[in-house]
Amino acid sequence: MDIEKANAEATERMMGAQPVLVGLRKALDVVPGMRENLLLHAGPPITWERASGPMRGAITGALIFEGKAEDEAGARALVESGEIELEPCHEHQAVGPMAGVICPSMSVYVLENKTHGNKAYSNLNEGYGKVLRYGAYSQEVIDKLRWMEDVMAPALADAIEASEGLDIRALLSESLHMGDEGHNRNKAGSILYTTKLAPFIVKVADADVASEILRFLGDNALSVLNPVMGACKAMVDAAHGVEGSTIVTVMARNGTDFGIRVSGLGDRWFTAPVATPQGLYFPGFEAEDASGDIGDSTIMETAGIGGFAMATAPAIVNFVSGTPEDAMNATLEMYEITYAEHTHFTIPVLDFRGTPTGIDVRKVVEKNLTPRINTGIAHKDPGVGQVGAGLVRPPMQMFEEALGAFADKYGY
């Protein structure tokens, strides 16, 4: 068995995937396996008992949003009784930032990989402040979700349809030349996204609603985060399932466990307890307020952007800590553990070198070097929200276990 050949194929598929945003639909109607009593969540599988504060908060909020619970105790009862089931987004072709909770009546972006035909899904971005994805679930949070679902989503759905699709890989290629790394900094991408949809939004909504939507999308430097996550999911899914490949196709955290999947090792999760991110805290918060690492947004690093593309986003250090030199070094270091250099995502300051793409489990273990990840930091208690942003690395143990499993399966 030729691992090199398998990894070349996996990374070529990952980079050759062309995810286009083709729609926005109710999760229940489009997400494979979605059902009335199911909540999807970030990371590998989790139970209520082992769930982190922000994950419990987001589950509670989603069940309030669905009209199925009134508070945390009610949510807990539904989940612990099995009446409401929890499954990872990743097991349903979906991804969600932070807690990543997607419930049946939420709208999700539909990304279609035009090269290989697979689809992926992600929810709408709520912006900053008190938001469900960071575990907040006050009335203010639910009201915003309601407005997003009832007012914004129908117009956005019509606008996306009228646009005949937005090529998110092309948008990312552009935004990476505009100081974004695509994970914690999506400022350029979000206004590119807003600008591209604006001519359609004004035609499908009345003036006041269109104005409100354009302000919401334009003021939120994370508007495009979720479509980008969906696009990255479509890319890595295209690279999954290549026999004999040691390329990582999923990295995701639920606040308790970090989990990875490997292209040549099927749907098995390799998990280990999450670390706590190191970074900069918002005024009034400090390191001891932080939840463990959480979210599916590590799909970015899995696809060769985010922490791997920090060299192209030196201004991000104001948000995640460190210096522009650290940012450059983060990218240079990631070439050590990746198989390819991206053919569509390039870094001008490195003479347009492609971003380090396709984490190779062998290299991670052999060089004793784990991936670098940029991330938001949630409060450890349910109901609070974001407290900062920073940097984190996944536990080495998962990669060692995956390599062991690879050896067992393939005799490597």
Next chain:
Amino acid sequence: MDIEKANAEATERMMGAQPVLVGLRKALDVVPGMRENLLLHAGPPITWERASGPMRGAITGALIFEGKAEDEAGARALVESGEIELEPCHEHQAVGPMAGVICPSMSVYVLENKTHGNKAYSNLNEGYGKVLRYGAYSQEVIDKLRWMEDVMAPALADAIEASEGLDIRALLSESLHMGDEGHNRNKAGSILYTTKLAPFIVKVADADVASEILRFLGDNALSVLNPVMGACKAMVDAAHGVEGSTIVTVMARNGTDFGIRVSGLGDRWFTAPVATPQGLYFPGFEAEDASGDIGDSTIMETAGIGGFAMATAPAIVNFVSGTPEDAMNATLEMYEITYAEHTHFTIPVLDFRGTPTGIDVRKVVEKNLTPRINTGIAHKDPGVGQVGAGLVRPPMQMFEEALGAFADKYGY
């Protein structure tokens, strides 16, 4: 007389100026000294006889737009007879890109420096292809100007008023962290501009018109070029007229002559023949098609951005030629001839160092080092348009003459 103190004052005024886009009005109604038979143009004073091809083309187009001429011969007759007069934009608190022709019935952006109270003006940007500013004047060019004036301008004027003003210095601070250098690359700035105005545009225009305007602004990576030029003009005007200052407050070209003005030397122009930019040409064109250096957009470099901020815009080399390392070196070199480092415009990759700001005539001459300029390249014949983009330097002779005049006036 203390030159250092004067230069400190001039550069502090330049950097302390806070230009806000407060309106869009007919030039005749707001530009000081504008009159029915006047055309403003880029650079120092020029006659028809000495005017370059693109300047003649733009004058012709403006007079067709005003309904005063039908062709180049008609335009020439009006200008040579003195019936139509030509004066520099810079002598009317205005600036225009490339030929920079502003006629009485064109709308101009109104920039107000909130710190010192002075105002500055610039026209609307036409986008790419066949455009007046590059000397094209076919029916297609005039039709687009008509749409801009009759359809877009009224809506934009209402939207700017409803916005209560856009702080262009703040927008530039942001776009310089998004891969723009503010002169030849205004991609981020233009979508920031579009995104900020969009919520207002949809409220003041009907849906079809709003959609058309949003597409026009959003697809044009130079939408914000003219408001930024106006903002830079407001900044450098605030630094002009400081007794004993050797800081350059105007650099401008009309396609034939380059002209500069110096803070401590009043309104006198120091001029010399322009060079021809070196750069990359569009398919089908080559160096011998190029007009001499033209445009008021060197106001950017005068204010500390553009070629001076290239280190923050490495992706620009795909457009103007060179390598990311050249771009970095351009900025580093400009620290040699400037007095200050900008307090609002910073370069992340240089550890957020301020851009080199305030060209000091003494340093230019003493170090035998002229400013670096990014620029578009026009075809040398009237009626053709843009043929490329590149780099150019102003003639040293002007700086030497200015230093001589400074010595004469101040005994330096």
